[in-house]
Amino acid sequence: MHSRYAVFGQPIAHSLSPRIHTLFAAQFGIALDYRAIEAGREDFVQVLDAFARNGGRGANVTLPLKEDAAALCAECSERARRCGSVNTLLRVGDMWHGDSTDxxxxxxxxxxxxxxxxxxxxxxxxxxxxxxxxxxxxxxxxxxxxxxxxxxxxxxxxxxxxxxxxxxxxxxxxxxxxxxxxxxxxxxxxxxxxxxxxxxxxxxxxxxxxxxxxxxxxxxxxxxxxxxxxxxxxxxxxxGLGMLVEQAAESFAIWHGRRPDTAPVHAELRAQLVAASKK
CATH class of the missing domain: 3.40.50.720 (NAD(P)-binding Rossmann-like Domain)
Structure with missing residues (x-):
């Protein structure tokens, strides 16, 4: 059974996070269902609740939702609490725990x-x-x-x-x-x-x-x-491509207890961006 994860934001179609986490999961043979889900500030709560009801176990949060995500958490890490920003959510029971890996x-x-x-x-x-x-x-x-x-x-x-x-x-x-x-x-x-x-x-x-x-x-x-x-x-x-990959690795470790090798993932994504810029 695939574990369900997602990244929420607006706009979100461009996000590289699904590819990053798929590559990370492959390093450990983890079956992963990671998707990009569009959500704005006005509907984030409802969309996140639906994701949780459908088995969502963890999520990343990007623009413009990081401060909203912090307000929804039952518990936050010390670093997330201090900065009032959450980019990583972990489902514990029927509550969200928040962290900031940025x-x-x-x-x-x-x-x-x-x-x-x-x-x-x-x-x-x-x-x-x-x-x-x-x-x-x-x-x-x-x-x-x-x-x-x-x-x-x-x-x-x-x-x-x-x-x-x-x-x-x-x-x-x-x-x-x-x-x-x-x-x-x-x-x-x-x-x-x-x-x-x-x-x-x-x-x-x-x-x-x-x-x-x-x-x-x-x-x-x-x-x-x-x-x-x-x-x-x-x-x-x-x-900030390197930051994107490194913060994702921190999130992955929170969810799965293992930190992936970021170098090959960063190299692949950089090559993709360079190729896309030449089209």
Whole structure:
């Protein structure tokens, strides 16, 4: 009998999660039924309940549902509770337990695939949604020297900065007041703007060539930010495909008690994205 899992979000048809988890399961001979299920904020509760009634044992959650998922959990891990964001659900009895693997996946990708350790670094985080919240706490826990959070709605950035409660190292900034010419080591885009296909715009004429620019999205959704970063002088840019695979591996381990090998999965998906970009 196949175990039932899914990823919920809107939009969701583009998601690589079903392929990722199918490849992970094959490494252990696990029979897995993992699907992408469309759900917006207005119908997420009903769709998730239907999934549970039909035998759903675990789920991933993506835009725009991570904070909503946290509110639905009977219990949350410490890291999910702190950041108020859940991307991994596990069914225990008739309740959902929530966890957040985004931060761990991001740090693992940065350290192992980009040779970037956030410790003692100056970081600019763009966005204040569910994924941004997980990233912010992960950066502070990893020892970042300074974290500036900017969001088009300043109040959301300010609320996140206050929740982290490290005033000597964390500050909120209005989008229109950003000045990154004084040098950040890492700029992370956690906004959803790229999913709408809009051009990326930030009040900055030039980035230091050493600045690493990283988008939490992947593929076409990451292109607007990465194109902007290259045009403004960044020599090292990356999308978030590695983070996607690494956070998925953390989720897989929560559900199945075994952590898969991410390297071949990452290589296969990167090759697929490159091939698709040439069509």
């Amino acid at each position: 931060g761990a996946g991001l740090l693992r990708d940065l350290r192992e695939h980009h040779d970037f350790d956030p410790r003692d670094q100056r970081i600019l985080l763009l966005g204040a949604g569910g994924a941004a919240r997980a990233a912010a706490f992960a950066f502070i826990d990893a020892g970042a020297a300074e974290l500036v959070i900017a969001n088009r709605t300043f109040e959301r950035a300010d609320t996140l900065a206050a929740a982290i409660d490290a005033p000597s190292r964390v500050a909120a900034r209005a989008w229109t007041e950003l000045s990154i010419g004084d040098g950040f080591d890492l700029v992370v885009n956690a906004t959803a703007a790229g999913h709408a296909g809009a051009a990326f715009d930030l009040p900055c004429d030039r980035l230091a060539s050493r600045t690493f620019c990283y988008d939490l999205s992947y593929g076409k959704a990451a292109s607007p930010f990465l194109d902007w970063a290259r045009a403004t002088g960044a020599s090292h840019v990356s999308d």
